[in-house]
Amino acid sequence: MQDWKYYRKGYVRIQVQADSPERFLNLCAYHKIRVWNLLQNHNSYEMNLTVKDFYKLKNICRKTHTRVKITGKYGLPFFFYRSKKRKAFFIGICLSLFLVAALSRHIWNIHVEGNVHNSTQTILRYLEELQIEHGVLKKDLDCAWIAQKLRAEFPDITWVSARISGSRLILEIQENDNIYEKKQQKPSACDLISTKTGQIVSMITRTGTPVKKTGETCVKGEVLVRGTLDIQNDSKEIIRQEYTLADADVLVEYPLQYYHAFSMKYEKPVYTGKENKGYLLQLGNYCLNTKKNVSWQEFDTVTDLKQVRLTENFRLPIYYGTSTDCAYETRIFTYSEQEAKERATLHLNTVLQSLTEKGVQISANHVKIGIQNGICTAKGTVSVIEEAGQQIPVQIPEQPTERNTDLNE
Secondary structure (H helix, E strand, O other): OHHHHHHHHOEEEEEEEOOOHHHHHHHHHHOOOOOEEEEEEOOEEEEEEEHHHHOOHHHHHHHHOOEEEEEEEEOHHHHHHHOOOOHHHHHHHHHHHHHHHHHOOEOOEEEEEOOOOOOHHHHHHHHHHOOOOOOOEHHHOOHHHHHHHHHHHOOOEEEEEEEEEOOEEEEEEEEOHHHHOOOOOOOOOEEEEEOOOEEEEEEEEEEOEEOOOOOOEEOOOOEEEEOEEEEEOOOOOEEEEEEOEOEEEEEEEEEEEEEEEEEOEEEEEEEEEEEEEEEEEEEOOEEEEOOOOOOOOOEEEEEEEEEEEOOOOOEEEEEEEEEEEEEEEEEEEEOOHHHHHHHHHHHHHHHHHHHHHOOOEEEEEEEEEEEEOOEEEEEEEEEEEEEOEEEEEOOOOOOOOOOOOOOOO
16 A cells, blocks of 8 residues: 555655765655665665655755766656657546446346256346346345345245345345145045056055955956945944045056067268368357358268356357368168167167166066067067056045934924
């Protein structure tokens, strides 16, 4: 800060030659003339002092018979004096200060943090509907109103803090993670039916009355567990029925048909190594491409574009990058018997893996792979075990209302 103070007011560096330099320096100290960067150079001394203090040296130099020579002039006053003919420079400084002052009145970056379920782009699009976007004036923003609107539009947002920091609008958000756990209202009674046709390999009943048991076959849509409970008296007579939610773990084994065929001949592009590269500049819907036209019939184009952005979420419709054409030739190849079987096996394993990821158990694999007339075929059945219980609501009949008869009637 002290250096800037001297630079702002201007200072000079002088060379002093005196018979008694100690007396000269003592008089400077007595008159409160501050000097710095004092160096001895043979029979002379060099030092810095302000312009104001320089004019105080006249009487001191006469008393001490000291000769003073200015070796350098520094600071803003001297800079402006030397640059007084450079009008464009000063005009540019004035325009820059004006632009900084004008642009600082706007919001140029909208920063959103703390959001998980609602993406930043979704929130920014909603703010655009409220006419809150990059470039809006600060004086037109009401942070409390913005927070209120966001909470009303997004029910899972429980808390919003909106504040302005410099040219940034910062939105801090907290979301309710439990809002997506929707509670489904279950019916008061339901049956459990089968969703597959096959053999029951396991059946564990929790509630309800089982109709089928392990080892029996079932048909899709057939009731496995009834949602009614028979209440019996001591004589094993059914006196009433109570309704409940039928619940059971039912595993059904059934065959799954599998068929996959492909030709032993296939086409594959082979790149020749020829490339045609150019640069791209896209401004909105207009594109400037420096790439030359080629006579190739078959080629792939690889484009690498980057978007220009000023701040974190303020992107300009300007793209730049490269575009490269890679020439290739389409050739026909033939699988060997081993390669064809490996490809068929790989496809089968992929299907089985996808079934396993869905919770389906593979109990047996009866798929055969064969090659005939240039076609590789994999067909057969796969025995799978899958949970096959589905609850369906049961209509509960209305119970007749009992009438209480007064004995005195």
